[in-house]
Amino acid sequence: RETGAMDDQTILAAIERAAARHGETSRMAMFGGTAVLLGGKMVAALSSRGLLLRVGKERHAEALARPGTRPMEMRGRPMEGYLYVDPADLDEAALAQW
Numbered sequence: 001r002e003t004g005a006m007d008d009q010t011i012l013a014a015i016e017r018a019a020a021r022h023g024e025t026s027r028m029a030m031f032g033g034t035a036v037l038l039g040g041k042m043v044a045a046l047s048s049r050g051l052l053l054r055v056g057k058e059r060h061a062e063a064l065a066r067p068g069t070r071p072m073e074m075r076g077r078p079m080e081g082y083l084y085v086d087p088a089d090l091d092e093a094a095l096a097q098w
Contacts, residue, residue: 011046011087011095012027015036015095018095018096019043019044023038024038026040032047032049033048033052035052041054042054052082053083053084055082055083060082067089068085069086070083085098
């Protein structure tokens with residue numbers, strides 16, 4: 001990671017704080033990293049591939065248009081409603097916008 005970028009535990013804690021406003025959160029090993037779940041459903045996962053976010057199908061195109069994002073693919077197929085964000089570009093303010 002770049003100097004000044006948030007470390008993994010800081011990113012996960014910030015996601016948990018934001019998600020906790022909407023219900024009970026937990027963490028689980030998933031997608032080769034650590035996922036944050038809200039009410040038992042994955043909302044984000046952090047791994048060496050980046051920060052995977054569940055944005056929903058209705059907001060997918062809008063979210064993918066933001067800088068530093070790329071589509072999530074599973075077995076070569078794009079997964080609508082999910083995308084990766086480059087964690088090196090994240091700070092507290094940028095993460096809060098997601």
